Amino acid sequence: MATIVTELDSLQLVTVSQPLDTKRVGRPSTVVRPSQRHIAVAVYPDTDAIAIGVVALGGEVLREFRFDVESAPTAVHTVNTLQALLRGLELSDGGTVLGIGIGVPGLVDARDGVVRVAPHLDWHDEPLVDMVATATGLPTWAANDATCAVVAEGRFGQGVDEDNLVYLNGGAGGIGGGAIVGGQLLSGVNGYSGELGHMLVNSDGVHCHCGAVGCLETEVNRHDLLRVVGLADAEAGLLEQRLRDTYGTDPAVTAAVDRQLDFLGVGLRNIVNIFNPGTIVLGGFLAAVRNVTQERLQETVERSALAGPSSEVRIVSSSLDDNVLIGAGELVFRTILRDPASVSTSVSSAGSESDSEARRVAAS
Template identity: 40%
Template sequence: MGVSVNGSEDHRAVRVGTSTDDVRRRNLSSVLTLVHHHRALSRAELTRHTGLSRSTTKDLVEELVARGLVDETPAPSVSQVGRPSPIVRPGDRVLAVAVTPEVDAVTVGLVAMGGAVLDMVRCPTERIPTAADTVAIAAEAVGRIRRGLREGQALTAVGVAVPGLVHGPESSVQLAPNLDWHDVEIGQMLSAAMKLPVYAANDANVGAIAEHLFGTHLNADHLIYVNGGPSGIGAGFVVAGGLLEGVAGYAGELGHTYVGGREICHCGSVGCLETEVTQAPLARLLAELDSAPGGAQPLPNSAESDVLDRQTRALAIALGNAINMLNPRLIVLGGFLRVFPACAASVLRAELARHSMGAPRDLVRVVPATLGADTLVIGAAELAFAPVLADPGRF
């Protein structure tokens, strides 16, 4: 199943028609998607956004409330003429599971609509987790989650964020070099273990979805999200509000672009970005960045400064190529890459000036991700919520 950035299913998977049922399905989808992405809208705002009549909007909201997909509360008391419009928010009865395998852990999250992370558990592993390890860890976590659900809550599906090449329509991993996964049917394996639908995608692609929809970024319709984690570096490209996936979902492997150097990468190539830009030497800076009050910037020591300068030069080569090719307005750095705009902003700007054309470079801002550790979990959950958003009447 292909998923667009707005959370709806790929057009090939959605039945389109003009019957009364089809029109109602599309209207329900529009209303629920707006509430999900905005997290709170008045009924009057929904009417304006959709162009529907007030009575139709009221009817649709009432159906979504009855299905447990949204909650409606009275508007706060304000001094105005007329009756205040009720506020509509995502409900917490339909929940998604997010699974993110990495070289040193498997993270499992529980997410409600509106991108609300209710729980997240990182399960460290003594070795690089195999697909079977990932399924076992995730299945055990989901068992605990199910036992903790209150009456009326239900899991809808599982979204998986994989650091590698994922064939989206089949939720299969063609290659995850750092995990040493080759042609792994992770979707089928997890579905069989959990008795839930499973949708998998590249981790940077789901990170791009999350930062685009729920991050606090202005002008995010042309965005490159670059994720750095223990399993390497990947990128997701949002172009004109839609996710650029490629013919099979493999687009965005920025970590495997050539930036110089002689080290052989896990993918088999030489001089890939992720062989030159790595997390381990930056661990102290990242920990200090995450714990610093008020967004204070950590100060690198001399050894760390040398590492930062070298890694920044390599990162700028890859980002400069992406700027020249895609002309983004925003580059969002997530995971350990958040260190670079915090600790090496001036070097990054100078190096980007060497590796990109002036006109597109002048239009782009390079910023850290705003969702922190929740980015991949929220993005993976968006895969699981896509069928609900596309056809709320089925749930």
């Protein structure tokens, strides 16, 4: 451990100092803080905006930029937006971008960084990691957005110290998921695992864009909740407030919320029985609808899941606003944490398109 800290310190990735409190018995522990000199740039293209964050080691989003779009951005639009931002990005003295991490609302092939399909962006077989690495000259990683989010929740959010964690996010485009099992991020053969939004919860349900019927994301969806409270679009916080204000008094709202929580409960029952998680974190509109009446969801899961795995599961709402950006940043930093020496070349060469190391391409 001390060796790793020394390496990180020598690379100026952390600052090391002595504690101020010297009255405690025993040898005082060294204080290690993440440096803000070397950062990751995180990118999250979604249907309504391209979000780009400057993320420090330790999960702090130092700056965030949001580029609203009228229609879903193309991969080329996303790369050009990132490139333009990097040109104008002013970092503190000696600051360096270590790499680019991208959260994609779709299937990202972990072997070659190609986005096989992002249905709501209408992306098909986009070689995104290669495109970004070539355009920026920086090492680049990409993963599914909910995969990024579960990484962030596990390191900095509701899943800290939790070795068995499942994250479910409800967004405008549907429901995404990710899982950490036995302390390891669940990836699958291609990196496609965690498509929990497409588990069957209603055999008599409506058709899903994936080709199946009655998927979790068709039965539990943001659009129906917005419609019942008369909103065209809204952040999760406003949606939750409107649902809270009318749940129990407006029969249509009450029925819609109860129906969605019951189908979400079916989904969570499957998750509990399959993964035996210690914690399930809900984000986006799923957190909003859960917060309207937490007891109903909890009772559904306790009543329907097997007694063993449901006895200790904790169902909570996400507390990280930017978990996709934070997790995308982690795609970059985890390389450093695994092997600090590997980054020295990147630090010295980042920004140089001619250097082969800076053009290294990896996917996660």
